[in-house]
Amino acid sequence: MIMEGKRTFGLLLTIVATFAIAPLIAIVYYTFVHDGHFDVSQISRMFDNDRLWRTLGNSLLLGIFVILGTTILALPMALIRTKTSLHKYDWLDIILTIPFMTPPYIGSMGWILFMQNNGFLQQLVPGTAWLSNAFFSLFGMVMVMSLHLFPFLYLMLKNTLLRINGSFLDAALIFGRSSLRNWLRVILPLLVSSYVLGVLLIFIKTLAEFGTPATFGSRIGFQVFTTEIHSYLSRWPVDIRMATSLSLFLLSVCLVVWYVQNLIGRKFTYSVLSGKTPAVRDIKDKWFIKLGAWFYVGFVLLFAIGIPYFSIIVTSLQKVRGDGLSAGNFSFASYEAVFTSGSAGLAAFLNSVVFSILTAVITAIIGFFIALYIKKGETKKQQMLDFFSLMPNIIPGIVFVVGLIMFWNAPWLPATIYNTKTMVVVTYCVLFLPYSVQYTKSTFSQLDQSIFQSAAIFGRNSWDMYRYIFIPLLMQGILAGMMMTFIISMRELVAGLLILPPSVETGATFIYSQFEQGNVGLGMAVAVITVAMTVVFMFLLDWLQKRGGHVGA
Amino acid sequence: MKKRFKLLATAGVLVALTLAGCGNNKSADSVNNEAASAKPKEVQTLTVYSAGPDGLAANIQQAFEEKTGIKVEMFQGTTGKILSRLEAEKNNPVADIVVLASVASMDGLKESNQLHSYKEAENATKMNSDWSDVEGYYYGYSASALGIAYNTKNTKDIPTEWTDLAKPEWQGKMNIPDPSLSGSAVDFIYGYTEAEKTAWDTIQLWKNNGLQVNGANKEALDAVITGDKNATISGVDYMAYKAKASGEPVEIVYPKSGTVVSPRAVGIMKDAKNVEGAKAYVNFLLSDEGQKLVTDAYLLPGNNEIAVKDRAALDEIPQLHVNWKGSESKQLDILTKFNDIFR
Numbered sequence: 001m002i003m004e005g006k007r008t009f010g011l012l013l014t015i016v017a018t019f020a021i022a023p024l025i026a027i028v029y030y031t032f033v034h035d036g037h038f039d040v041s042q043i044s045r046m047f048d049n050d051r052l053w054r055t056l057g058n059s060l061l062l063g064i065f066v067i068l069g070t071t072i073l074a075l076p077m078a079l080i081r082t083k084t085s086l087h088k089y090d091w092l093d094i095i096l097t098i099p100f101m102t103p104p105y106i107g108s109m110g111w112i113l114f115m116q117n118n119g120f121l122q123q124l125v126p127g128t129a130w131l132s133n134a135f136f137s138l139f140g141m142v143m144v145m146s147l148h149l150f151p152f153l154y155l156m157l158k159n160t161l162l163r164i165n166g167s168f169l170d171a172a173l174i175f176g177r178s179s180l181r182n183w184l185r186v187i188l189p190l191l192v193s194s195y196v197l198g199v200l201l202i203f204i205k206t207l208a209e210f211g212t213p214a215t216f217g218s219r220i221g222f223q224v225f226t227t228e229i230h231s232y233l234s235r236w237p238v239d240i241r242m243a244t245s246l247s248l249f250l251l252s253v254c255l256v257v258w259y260v261q262n263l264i265g266r267k268f269t270y271s272v273l274s275g276k277t278p279a280v281r282d283i284k285d286k287w288f289i290k291l292g293a294w295f296y297v298g299f300v301l302l303f304a305i306g307i308p309y310f311s312i313i314v315t316s317l318q319k320v321r322g323d324g325l326s327a328g329n330f331s332f333a334s335y336e337a338v339f340t341s342g343s344a345g346l347a348a349f350l351n352s353v354v355f356s357i358l359t360a361v362i363t364a365i366i367g368f369f370i371a372l373y374i375k376k377g378e379t380k381k382q383q384m385l386d387f388f389s390l391m392p393n394i395i396p397g398i399v400f401v402v403g404l405i406m407f408w409n410a411p412w413l414p415a416t417i418y419n420t421k422t423m424v425v426v427t428y429c430v431l432f433l434p435y436s437v438q439y440t441k442s443t444f445s446q447l448d449q450s451i452f453q454s455a456a457i458f459g460r461n462s463w464d465m466y467r468y469i470f471i472p473l474l475m476q477g478i479l480a481g482m483m484m485t486f487i488i489s490m491r492e493l494v495a496g497l498l499i500l501p502p503s504v505e506t507g508a509t510f511i512y513s514q515f516e517q518g519n520v521g522l523g524m525a526v527a528v529i530t531v532a533m534t535v536v537f538m539f540l541l542d543w544l545q546k547r548g549g550h551v552g553a
Numbered sequence: 554m555k556k557r558f559k560l561l562a563t564a565g566v567l568v569a570l571t572l573a574g575c576g577n578n579k580s581a582d583s584v585n586n587e588a589a590s591a592k593p594k595e596v597q598t599l600t601v602y603s604a605g606p607d608g609l610a611a612n613i614q615q616a617f618e619e620k621t622g623i624k625v626e627m628f629q630g631t632t633g634k635i636l637s638r639l640e641a642e643k644n645n646p647v648a649d650i651v652v653l654a655s656v657a658s659m660d661g662l663k664e665s666n667q668l669h670s671y672k673e674a675e676n677a678t679k680m681n682s683d684w685s686d687v688e689g690y691y692y693g694y695s696a697s698a699l700g701i702a703y704n705t706k707n708t709k710d711i712p713t714e715w716t717d718l719a720k721p722e723w724q725g726k727m728n729i730p731d732p733s734l735s736g737s738a739v740d741f742i743y744g745y746t747e748a749e750k751t752a753w754d755t756i757q758l759w760k761n762n763g764l765q766v767n768g769a770n771k772e773a774l775d776a777v778i779t780g781d782k783n784a785t786i787s788g789v790d791y792m793a794y795k796a797k798a799s800g801e802p803v804e805i806v807y808p809k810s811g812t813v814v815s816p817r818a819v820g821i822m823k824d825a826k827n828v829e830g831a832k833a834y835v836n837f838l839l840s841d842e843g844q845k846l847v848t849d850a851y852l853l854p855g856n857n858e859i860a861v862k863d864r865a866a867l868d869e870i871p872q873l874h875v876n877w878k879g880s881e882s883k884q885l886d887i888l889t890k891f892n893d894i895f896r
Contacts, residue, residue: 051896118707118780218731218768223896235733237885238637322706322778322802344611402641409645419647497634502600502626502647516631516769517605 009381012373015366016388019430023403024391030406031244046245051228056253059207059225062142066206067199069146070153073300074198077150078157080293085285092297093155094538099304100151101534103491103508104211106527108144109515110308112216113315115140120311123325141216147304148212149205153198155480160194161187163446193265197442200261201393204254208396210494225250226396233402234497240402247399254394316524334525345526348510352530355421355506356489359428360482366429367436368478371444372470374437386441393434398494400431405499419501427495432488436481443477483541490534598624599830602639603652604632604736604817605770606791609850610652616846617837623830631769632658632736639667646824649831652817655736656684656693657743659818661881663690669821671832676839680855681867684816684877693816694838694855695847698870699741700807702788704777714808715745716755718762718786725763726783730773732891737770737815740875741787742891743884744813748873757894759786766895778803787813791851794864798851807865811873814853 031042046052077096080086099107114120115135121128134140164187210226217227225246232243285293315321317330338345367389374386392400404427408418417423455469471478496509505513507530514523603610607629614625630638632654639648639662653659662668663686672689684693701712712718718727732739746752765782767773770789776782778801793805819838821831837843844854848862857867 113779116776116779116781215768219765221896231733234637235633235731237888238633238640240637240640320800320802321775322704322780322800324780405641409642411644416645418642418645497630498638498641500628502602502628513607513629515772515775517629517771518607520771520775 008369008373009385012370012385013388016370016385016433019426019433020388020391020400022407023400023430024395025403026406026410027244027247027399027403031241031248034241042241042245046242046249049242051223052246052249055223055225055228056249058222059250060253062138062145062213062222062224063203063206065138065142066145066149067203069142070150070202071199073146073150073304074154074157075195076296077154077300078161080296081154081158082161084289084293086290086293086297090542091539093158094535094542095301095305096154097151097487097538098531098535099148099308101487101491101531101538102148102308103493103511103527104145104148104209105215105493105515106312106511106524107148107308108212108216110311111135111140111144112219113311114307118324120314120325136220138220138222141212141220141222143303144216145206145209145212147308149202150300150304152205153195153202156194156198157191160191164190196261196264200257204257204394207250207254210396210398226398229396230398230494233398243402244399247396247402251395251399258390258394312524312527316521316528318521321520334519334521335529337522338525338529344505345507345510345522348505349507349526349530349533351504352490352507353533355424355428356486358425359432359489360485362425362429363433363436363485364478364482367433367440367481368474370433370437371440371474374441375444386437389437390434392431393438397431397492398498401427401495401498404430418499421501421504423499423501424495424504424506427499428489428492431492431495432485435484435488436478439477439481439484440474441477443474447473479541483538486537487534490530597827597830598626599649599827599834600626600628600647601650601652601834602628602630602635602648603650604635604654605629606795606850606852609846609852612846612849613838613843616842617834620837620842621830621833623827623833625834631734633734646822648822649825649827650819650821650834652819653736654697654815654817655740656691656816656818656877657740657880657884658736659691659820660686660878662820664879664881667823669823669825669828669831671821671835674832674839675836676841676856679858680839681816681857684818684855691818691820692835692839692855693818694843695852696814696816696855696867697737697852698790698807698814698865698867698872699737699787699812700790700793700805701784701786702774702777702790702793702803702805703784704780704782705802705804707780707783711804711806712784712808713806714810715749715786716758718764718784719755719758721762723762723784725765727759727762727786728765728767728773728776728782728784729759729786730770730789731766731768732888734769735789737789738787739884739888740815741813743880743887744815744873744875746887747875747883748811753890756891760894764895774803790864794851798863807870809871811871813873813875814867814870816855816877817852 032038032040034042081092086092112119115132117129117132119132121131207224208226210230213222213224213227214230217224229243229246229250232239232246314325316334317332319329319331319333323329337343338349340346370385370389374382374389404423405418408416408423417426451469451473455465491508492506493508493512496506497512500506500509507526511523511527511530514520514526601610601614610627610629614627617623618625628635628638628648635651635653636658639646639651642648651659651662653662659668668690670689674689674692677685677689677692680692680694681696684696685691701715701718703711710717710722712723717723730738732742742756746756749755764786767776767782767785770792773785774788774792774796777785777788778796788805790805790807793803796803797805819835821828821835825831838847839855841856841859844856844859847854848859851862851864853861853864853867860866
């Protein structure tokens with residue numbers, strides 16, 4: 001059938017190996033081989049470091065709280081968007097992804113500017129100083145991170161709920177006893193797989209996140225694993241061996257999480273798409289459900305977008321930051337500076353766009369073939385490829401980036417892409433390949449076996465099978481994966497900071513360097529432009545996706 | 554369970570095999586490397602790794618390109634970031650020129666044999682000898698003095714001494730740039746603790762008084778500008794002057810007992826591919842034109858004869874005397890001690 005055989009496996013494995021495995025080997029090599037000798041002393045040096053356990057504890061605690069936080073935000077939202085009359089407002093989905101598109105350190109900066117002493121809140125409502133102290137705590141950090149990550153979980157849950165809406169719900173309505181029982185026996189079990197997959201990814205993402213801990217965490221003295229790794233990598237004195245060994249340790253933690261996720265995921269995966277399009281029902285809500293739903297949506301939007309963007313936009317428009325919110329203190333000077341021809345900000349922004357588009361296209365193609373090969377991961381080879389292609393999702397980006405630097409700097413390589421723009425795209429592809437694999441795979445795993453059988457019987461040749469069956473059916477997943485890849489590439493920071501060739505900046509590194517050394521207003525202006533542009537891009541993609549679906553059907 | 558184990562075992566074997574492959578190839582590369590170095594490629598561009606300030610670095614780049622026609626590729630970051638990048642790129646060096654905001658780190662690069670000596674640099678004799686290397690491995694082409702930057706709206710009693718910030722009215726109101734990120738902050742801690750016997754006690758008092766460690770230099774200063782904090786200890790003066798010039802409510806004082814002047818140094822990397830271009834760049838930084846650009850950015854020039862602009866000149870700043878030579882290893886101990894107190 002499709003995508004089988006040794007040659008395909010070999011080819012795919014080669015791609016994944018050069019892309020994703022080689023850098024990890026470089027890291028293992030760097031940790032265990034010192035001056036050409038095998039040496040484990042680094043590991044004991046790491047375990048002797050008593051901060052290791054504290055930061056690990058902090059990371060795990062943060063991960064658990066963020067799971068709680070994102071669940072509280074995402075689950076009701078997913079239900080509101082599928083079970084109430086709000087289901088028809090598709091623009092909400094795009095709005096709801098804005099927090100996820102916002103670079104995390106920008107979002108937390110927005111919150112910090114809003115909540116700090118003499119911050120925007122205190123300027124608007126004097127006498128709220130006590131809130132400031134309460135906010136700068138673990139609670140505030142969990143809130144900021146949950147508000148950033150919840151759209152990810154929300155989209156996963158919503159998509160699953162939408163698929164369940166089809167024949168399963170009909171069957172449940174006909175044969176079920178009560179709607180509550182339908183809920184407990186049909187919908188919840190079907191939702192579990194997505195939920196577990198989602199929250200464990202959230203957990204791993206929290207462990208791997210560095211933007212918020214670096215800005216917010218350092219303020220409240222809450223060190224986590226990534227900031228620890230980051231400080232060994234980018235702060236003086238540099239200790240790359242310590243960073244790589246800490247990363248290997250974090251990697252083991254993540255592998256355990258991944259293993260648990262797999263166990264649970266496997267137990268609760270069902271085929272819920274059988275070629276029947278889910279019927280769109282017209283839902284009529286009671287007034288209080290409608291009011292409650294809108295209230296909830298408004299509340300989430302205020303916290304996830306309203307407050308941070310208020311700070312970001314105000315800062316980008318301020319003339320004198322020290323004068324705060326006062327009349328006459330606003331101008332478009334920062335935006336004018338960005339749009340002046342030859343401005344560094346604009347060049348950086350355009351670089352980001354080009355890198356992100358290339359990454360989205362390349363990963364979509366590779367991810368498509370990998371997903372087709374993996375199928376449901378029944379054979380060992382499929383599982384192996386699955387495992388390797390998902391690795392970048394389990395391993396903190398910064399570790400991969402350093403691995404890639406080591407690998408592409410290895411003295412025995414005949415040629416290197418290091419210090420070229422190709423390196424940037426390759427790094428992005430490595431980091432974000434899992435998104436396209438994941439999205440395509442999850443759409444794929446919902447396809448019923450009967451589709452393959454009929455394709456095998458009636459298909460003329462394999463090209464036609466791709467063209468008329470798999471690509472249209474998987475299009476939604478592929479496009480969603482591309483969308484995610486694009487968005488995430490647009491805001492990727494760590495990779496940019498470490499691998500960009502001299503004289504090349506991305507939007508994210510430009511913004512970041514404005515915080516460190518330059519003009520915050522200018523950085524915020526680029527941030528606003530980036531997000532605005534991404535929103536436009538998302539509406540376009542949304543339109544494309546709908547059109548693609550119609551052609552396919 | 555068994556399946557999974559086999560999978561992991563396969564992965565392990567794969568890793569081991571590839572590692573073995575790396576080892577075998579090692580001997581072949583040294584041959585390759587020699588072949589490569591025997592026939593150097595023609596390089597027209599110059600790669601500069603520069604630790605801020607970004608406006609100055611960009612102006613220097615532009616003026617240098619216009620003057621010499623050499624194209625500059627620039628990487629900008631904090632001193633810590635540049636050092637880590639150099640470390641990661643050891644096998645495949647890229648930088649021709651490094652500009653760091655800390656002479657101690659520069660001296661460390663010299664000690665580890667990573668710099669190229671350029672004794673014959675034009676104007677070398679005009680440079681402040683305290684900031685430069687006698688053997689010409691690096692030149693302190695500019696400097697910033699570290700003071701107390703304070704918010705003029707929220708500060709009633711302007712601090713005149715470092716110990717003033719241990720007073721109760723400063724409780725929770727001040728910050729310091731993170732010395733592991735900021736080359737100038739580590740210089741400050743080093744210089745202050747070397748010259749002042751009671752310095753560590755004062756630092757502990759600051760800590761007890763709620764001193765916050767606040768990111769890179771601009772991040773720390775921004776907290777003061779927006780009024781989140783009232784003062785930054787070890788504030789980089791040129792940033793404060795620049796913010797003040799653009800109307801921000803910020804001012805800087807140098808404590809009477811003296812402060813640290815942190816030189817910013819330029820050096821040529823030993824592995825530089827474009828040595829001629831690198832020499833031209835150093836010459837440009839030390840030239841009167843380059844020094845003029847330095848003062849335009851509110852920095853102290855390496856050449857005392859160049860007049861400063863809208864700021865205190867070097868001889869107006871009470872200084873603690875600091876010896877930078879060989880200070881890198883000591884700085885490491887100091888950084889560890891600082892981190893033990895604050896983290």
